[in-house]
Amino acid sequence: MSKYWSELTASLVPYVPGEQPKDKRYIKLNTNESPYPPSPAVIAAIKSAANEDLRLYPDPTCEKLRQALAKYYGLTSDHIFVGNGSDEILAFAFPAFFSPEKPILFPDVTYTFYPVYTKLYGLTYETIPVDEQFNIEAEQYRRPNGGIVIPNPNAPTTRYLPVDDLRVILEANPDHVVIVDEAYVDFGGESAVSCIPEFPNILVVQTLSKSRSLAGLRVGMAMGHPDLIEGLNRIKNSFNSYTLDRLAIAGAVAAIEDQDYFMETTRKIMATRDRTIEILQPLGFQIVPSKANFIFISHPRQSAQSLFSELKVRGILVRYFNQPRIDQYLRVSIGTDEEMDYFVSVLREILG
Amino acid sequence: MSKYWSELTASLVPYVPGEQPKDKRYIKLNTNESPYPPSPAVIAAIKSAANEDLRLYPDPTCEKLRQALAKYYGLTSDHIFVGNGSDEILAFAFPAFFSPEKPILFPDVTYTFYPVYTKLYGLTYETIPVDEQFNIEAEQYRRPNGGIVIPNPNAPTTRYLPVDDLRVILEANPDHVVIVDEAYVDFGGESAVSCIPEFPNILVVQTLSKSRSLAGLRVGMAMGHPDLIEGLNRIKNSFNSYTLDRLAIAGAVAAIEDQDYFMETTRKIMATRDRTIEILQPLGFQIVPSKANFIFISHPRQSAQSLFSELKVRGILVRYFNQPRIDQYLRVSIGTDEEMDYFVSVLREILG
Known part of the structure; x- marks a missing residue:
């Protein structure tokens, strides 16, 4: 707070983008970026x-x-x-x-x-x-x-x-x-x-x-x-x-x-998404049907917040929202097939 | 005007940047760009x-x-x-x-x-x-x-x-x-x-x-x-x-x-500016002492608006402001020595 701020400035609650930690190298499944380079x-x-x-x-x-x-x-x-x-x-x-x-x-x-x-x-x-x-x-x-x-x-x-x-x-x-x-x-x-x-x-x-x-x-x-x-x-x-x-x-x-490159990369991401969903379901995850480059998942036996923390400790960043109605869910961006396989294997480990 | 605009949108008088005409190649002395490339x-x-x-x-x-x-x-x-x-x-x-x-x-x-x-x-x-x-x-x-x-x-x-x-x-x-x-x-x-x-x-x-x-x-x-x-x-x-x-x-x-490149290019622009001012003064121009990469000039015998138009016809763009107190002035960005020499030669031609 500063006496030089306008009333508006003082009243704002700015947006907080997904974290970009620099302490170590993470698998970044938290800001819905594409896993593929630009054309x-x-x-x-x-x-x-x-x-x-x-x-x-x-x-x-x-x-x-x-x-x-x-x-x-x-x-x-x-x-x-x-x-x-x-x-x-x-x-x-x-x-x-x-x-x-x-x-x-x-x-x-x-x-x-x-x-x-x-x-x-x-x-x-x-x-x-x-x-x-x-x-x-x-x-x-x-x-x-x-x-x-x-x-x-x-x-x-x-x-x-x-x-x-x-x-x-x-x-x-x-x-x-x-x-x-x-x-x-x-x-x-x-x-x-x-x-x-x-x-x-x-x-x-x-x-x-x-x-x-x-x-x-x-x-x-x-x-x-x-x-x-x-x-x-x-x-x-x-x-x-x-x-x-x-x-x-x-x-x-x-x-x-x-357009060819765009078609190819979006197709790959959708295929990886659908494949990831198929693997996650047998693990007990509830998954909202996705038309995005990320999935929204929940597990009946594990709190989303603790899953988020356990994943982070193991080098995987996803997004957790501490807010009503969705605090049992994680938002997970779709990476490459290799990244998602690793993500699933880490989830298996956490779920025991 | 559209019924979908907010009151604010309807009330605005947006800023108009300096013109960027595409009809032919101009010597652009109208938007205070540097005549030198970046480092x-x-x-x-x-x-x-x-x-x-x-x-x-x-x-x-x-x-x-x-x-x-x-x-x-x-x-x-x-x-x-x-x-x-x-x-x-x-x-x-x-x-x-x-x-x-x-x-x-x-x-x-x-x-x-x-x-x-x-x-x-x-x-x-x-x-x-x-x-x-x-x-x-x-x-x-x-x-x-x-x-x-x-x-x-x-x-x-x-x-x-x-x-x-x-x-x-x-x-x-x-x-x-x-x-x-x-x-x-x-x-x-x-x-x-x-x-x-x-x-x-x-x-x-x-x-x-x-x-x-x-x-x-x-x-x-x-x-x-x-x-x-x-x-x-x-x-x-x-x-x-x-x-x-x-x-x-x-x-x-x-x-x-x-920093070296910055020092060199700004020094060159200042030298060209001061040289241009020295050449323009004997032609009768009144020139405000400049600490910028442009000059603000006025001629007692010629309207700024007509000078602007005459320059444009001859392929040189400068900035003219049709507003109180400064409508007898032209704002001229400093180009290379060659561009400013050409600018001066065209001015001589216009002034006759």
Whole structure:
């Protein structure tokens, strides 16, 4: 606390990212990174962009990247916004579309950054309970609101809501923006980008951090009606004109264009996920059906917190959330087959 | 305008960066970029960081970069904050330290992003007129306020305020944060970083965009009392945990460590600036004494707006501000000696 802080600063409860301990080398299954490196085309594009042009500002509109994304999604570039990770895009979208008067709705079990944004911008929110199996129930999103955020698949639960159910929410809320946070959609889900021509109130947010193996490059994208994209640009251009550097733009374009590599690595991760689930079930684990690059697991005989600690001692990091409804669960990112085999063998050892 | 925009979004008047036309190749003297490439060590560091680790999140605390900066400034790393350009740091600092109740003070002629930030965060401001020669008068900053922003040297005027005058402002405002925006301080000014041990209320903001030839990499830094740094971190961690990507961190560390290259390029730019001023004076130009990598010039016989247009037609971009007090001036970035010679020859042609 400092007398120089604004009231806002003093009131904030900032987000805490997954730990990155440096005391020893861990198998990192705790921050949903890809176990596979980015496409070789991405590395080549970045090396090629590491040249004397770095003395010049990047294109503030990131037109080349937006064109590549437009082609990929079958949209025009005025439907596309890009930012410094999907977190930054969400941080722009909350003030762009939400107002303090009415609560924003999102699930009670979800990405813990959402309430942090509301606090930053003086907004209010109401959480809608997911059901006992962690399903998001579309019918619950018919109550008065000032906007909605639906993570799909949801984190940390891995639960996926079919696009038809999303349509129910979109139709019930024609006067408010519905943000669909699709950070994990490329691991078996179907994107709601297909709803954009029909619904001027949907904003789909995605990221290169997970399915394109580029958590270290900080690039996210949002797709929606050009009016929504203009709203995001108004906030962004009142904050920082150049949020993507030249290297990030070059790498991101290459990532989007290398569809073969993307298909291959996401397919491998899904196969490893499904294989891991098959091995864990006989050990007594309850596993939520996953459409993400992580799984959400619980064991009836062992507390999640102690499992978390036992794994950490043995060099494996997973994520444990000490919060209501999910404190018996662990979120485990999908690594390589070898990493998951080791993870399972350590679990066997712990369970005895 | 869209019914989906928040009231805030509708009310904003976003910042407009200098134009980046693509219709033909220009001599770009309009966005204060360095005419020299970044240090070869920066390029090498980026290429080396373009590896498979890009799949992993960057260090959210940017400890390695903060250590390099701490060493450079003779501070400890808890006095250092880094961000996606100094614009992002200012965008965090305004809500971190300023509140709506009392006006923020800054000069009437200055960086046009300051009022944009106030609007974004619902803050109020009062502009303090610079004198007829565009000097910032320290004594004017004794009136009631909720915080102060002093650009030093000021943009676009190039005027520099000696650190002793800054101390007058700091001493007169012990209860409020004084942000000193030193984007251009490396071209002949003295940094107010020396005031940090004495004043817990000073935040010094700098950038790698100008003096380190890295406008395309998006890295800025802020130095101040650890309490102020913590305030910035509270806002940042409520917005986006990872604002600097792995490549930007690697390049920035190399830039800070290559002091020889930095000294050489800034010295060359200052020499070209002083030489350009000597050539322009006999042509009748009035030139504000500059401690920046640009000059602010006016001609008694020719309107600045028409000069701007005539230069553009001839392939030279400079910056013209159609606003009170400075609409007879042009802001001209310092290029290479060859670029400035060509600029002068074209001016001679226009003046006839």
